[in-house]
Amino acid sequence: MLDFIDDLGHGIYAIDTGFQRPRFDAAFLIVEGGRAAFIDTGTNHAVPRLLAALNALGLAPEAVDWVIPTHVHLDHAGGVGLLMEALPQARALVHPRGLRHLVNPTALWLSALSVYGDEEMQRSYGKLVPVPAERADASHDEQVIHLAGRPLRLIDTPGHARHHHAIWDEKSRSWFTGDTFGLSYREFDVDGRAWILPTSTPVQFEPEALKATVARLLDAEPLAMQVTHYGRIGGSVGEVRRLAALMLDQVDEMVQxxxxxxxxxxxxxxxxxxxxxxxxxxxxxxxxxxxxxxxxxxxxxxxxxxxxxxxxxxxxxx
Known part of the structure; x- marks a missing residue:
């Protein structure tokens, strides 16, 4: 296995996209019955790693059915358009508030430019490639899609961004949470226990909506959360709830x-x-x-x- 791929079990792989520092930004690959789906892609610079991961797992680009960014912030979705060029059978499934920004990424680029500046945009993200409109679909709340018969359920998850959805995988009893369940870096693990903090990245942080989203995620009694920053956390319903309480306490502290x-x-x-x-x-x-x-x-x-x-x-x- 390539050193930037972590096997998380249940046919789920975390791929280190190489953004900023090691194990900072993940794209997830789900494999079921010889078919595959990417959840989050990282930036354009991550695309060679994503394609290498497919190859390492013995999958052709034609095996990918879905590319699903959790939201359209560029560390999650900046590489969607470029990746889609290499995946002839794949469809992009995007939150309805974010879809137009991937089909025409001009506004997305300008928004990120106002936060990061031109030098950082060029260095970290590269030129955004539009997703062809005919290969892109808007998700809806409680939508269920199937990957070789494996159900994946999408729900609307505002709080970090209004263009955010999360994906429930029943097989692993885990959510792919993007940024709605915070950030948890492996450098901060102590004796195998994760630490977590919220993310209020501009420009749509809404604390009350975020709290409601986390409560909705917990209603499924997940065993784990697959967080883009970084990897699989939890391991039991109780541990996921501990992390949720830690994150929400900090939301209140940040607001104060x-x-x-x-x-x-x-x-x-x-x-x-x-x-x-x-x-x-x-x-x-x-x-x-x-x-x-x-x-x-x-x-x-x-x-x-x-x-x-x-x-x-x-x-x-x-």
Whole structure:
């Protein structure tokens, strides 16, 4: 097996897309009866790895039936168009609020450009390739598709983004959660126990919607969550619930930090400081050293979470 592929069982593979740092951004491949589906793709730069993963598993590009981004943020969906060019039988299944942005990615590019800047866009994402409209479908809430008879259920999951859906796999009793169930990096595992934090990346963070989404995910009593950042977490219903409670506690803390920072002379700096202090304190309680290296690993998420919280503050009633 290639060193950037993790076999998660039940025919599910996490593919490290190579984005930012090792084991930071995953694309998932589900294989059933010789047929395959990708959930999230990473960026354009990930496409060679995704095709190499197919080859390593003895699958031809023609074996892929579905490409399903959880939402259209570029670390999840930036490579969809380019990947589809290599998969002649595949259809893209996209949240209805995101579909048009993959068919015509101009607005998507400009939105990301406003967050990351031109140099980072060119370095990390590359030119976006449109998905042909005739090969793309909009999902709907409680939609069920089949992969060689294996049911995959999609539900609408706002909170991180309004163009977000999650995918339930009954065979593994797990959700593919994109960013709605937060971020959980393997560098922060302690004695096999995962740690998690929310993501409020701009521009559609909605805390109450996110809480409702997490409650809906838990209603299925999942044994695990397949998170894009990064991999499979959980292992039991109880462990998934522990992680959910940890994440939702931090959502409340982040909202309070944003409201407090809103009164500061330099709101952005104050909010970043509060987020860093909160995350590192949580990590220490988890048993992690939470040192300067940990702060570096979290720096990009702290910046993006601060930006997203500020957008939420500016949109919220006074």
């Amino acid at each position: 930090a944003a409201r407090t920072a809103n009164l500061a002379p330099d709101r952005h700096a104050a909010l970043k400081t509060a987020l860093q202090q909160g995350y590192l304190a949580r990590l220490r309680a988890h048993g992690h050293a939470a040192d300067a290296t940990a702060a570096d690993w979290l720096a990009m998420d702290i910046e993006l979470n601060a930006q997203g919280l500020e957008v939420w503050l500016d949109r919220s009633p006074a």
